[in-house]
Amino acid sequence: MASDALIRFLFQQKHVRGELAYASDSLEHMLEHHQYPLPVKQLLAELVMATSLLTATLKFEGEIAVQLQGDGPVKFAAVNGNHLQQFRGVVRMQAELQGDSFNELIGHGYLIVTITPTQGERYQGIIPLTGNSLTETLEAYFHQSEQLPTRLYLFTDIGEKSRAAGLMLQVLPVEPDKAREDFQDLVTLSDTITATELLDLPPNDMLYRLYHQEQVEVFPSQTISFVCGCSKQKCESALFSLGRDVVAEQQALGGLDMSCEYCNKSYHFSVDDLQAIHDKL
Secondary structure, X not given: OOOOEXXXXXXXXXXXEEEEEEEOHHHHHHHOOOOOOHHHHHHHHHHHHHHHHHHOOOOOOEEEEEEEEEOOOEEEEEEXXXXXXXXXXXXXXXXXXXOOOHHHHXXXXXXXXXXXXXXXXXXXXXXXXXXXXXXXXXXXXXXXXXXXXXXXXXXXXXXXXXXXXEEEEEEOOOOHHHHHHHHHHHHHHHOOOOHHHHHHOOHHHXXXXXXXXXXXXXXXXXXXXXXXXXXXXXXXXXXXXXXXXXXXXXXXOOOEEEEOOOOOOEEEEOHHHHHHHHHHO
């Protein structure tokens, strides 16, 4: 399998584009900082792959956030990614798990996709969780928000060495009737893919296995990486936003430790550190 890479490809004689995404080391770096139950790790790994695939559809520099919000044990799950294929993710739980299916984890709720270009206006799409899986929910999002037929395949292998892989097909916005016919033909072929094949086969071998009768143009890969982005300076800025009273309260308590929810790294602010912040407010 390819390691930590996004690979775009195009069918030269059909109006369909595709992407492959793989995560291994980057996924390990994200998951090692948390003690999530196995089904939650699997869900978060799928969300990472889905976010990478969605980010690759952007035709501009910017960020994308894919969030699940529900009334199940998993209250909130989100992955943030950008055009550089850098991601970070987090899950917030509100109860013990009662099952491991998508619906049992999330319950009733919403999928929220927020796209924030570096230049331009922010866009947000929200749809109710009606599918039985993350892939079905995201396909419904594309149908409703983008009006582009899209098919997703997401597989994970969480264990001693965690890894995940994803495949996405999407019609090109040209000649709608032909594009839909092309898309259905390729989906029929793609539906035969197995988790083992997508996770273990080298990308070119996997593409040949599925589409050996097609002319497939494969573009150079892009590295996927886990980048948290936290720092003591950012924590200090957060303290500034809380105001003098809160800072003084933490001084009286003898200092403050702030932890990043994405990587669990802790930043300590001594009484002297807090005094320096207090003096600037």
